[in-house]
Amino acid sequence: AQKITQTQPGMFVQEKEAVTLDCTYDTSDQSYGLFWYKQPSSGEMIFLIYQGSYDEQNATEGRYSLNFQKARKSANLVISASQLGDSAMYFCAMSLPSGAGSYQLTFGKGTKLSVIP
């Protein structure tokens, strides 16, 4: 069964510094996608970034980048120049094709990031 592991329950970072949130995954499939979502205290789930298993370059979206190391099965999220508004829960997720043209998304337990002024 596919599995997503986020080993850091909580992280602290100084404002304006960079921070790396860890994520490892386990699958025997060759085709999959990796995602990061942000969940602020208000509760909504916000899509941040996506990396496909066949993408050769690391994905970037503004201050977010995904450090994809396929051999190590890791997909760490790097947030540069942290802002107070980055304080939230961050979830790593993996998608696998599930037949009928659909995909299934499995989430890790999350990392709570706190940005210190």
Next chain:
Amino acid sequence: DAGVIQSPRHEVTEMGQEVTLRCKPISGHNSLFWYRQTMMRGLELLIYFNNNVPIDDSGMPEDRFSAKMPNASFSTLKIQPSEPRDSAVYFCASSEPPRQGKFKLFFGSGTQLSVL
């Protein structure tokens, strides 16, 4: 676009009562997912639909849970009878057909369910 719309935002009910959660996916999206979020278990996939057809309901915890998608613009998740351990945030999410294997899941605001 209005995004994924869930109702109600909050639901408080007594044990044994029937609860119905509603979801309107984004227009044009052909996949719909129901997730449950708790502190202990995190985000769990309950069931998902593709083109209104249930694909995988293995995450539905018990027969007390049922989900329907009568058309492309509406889905319900029903719990009957409800129990205190069903208290959680229930998210609905939708996605459009994958393009070159890539897709993005859009979440609704969730329904906070409390069963007393």
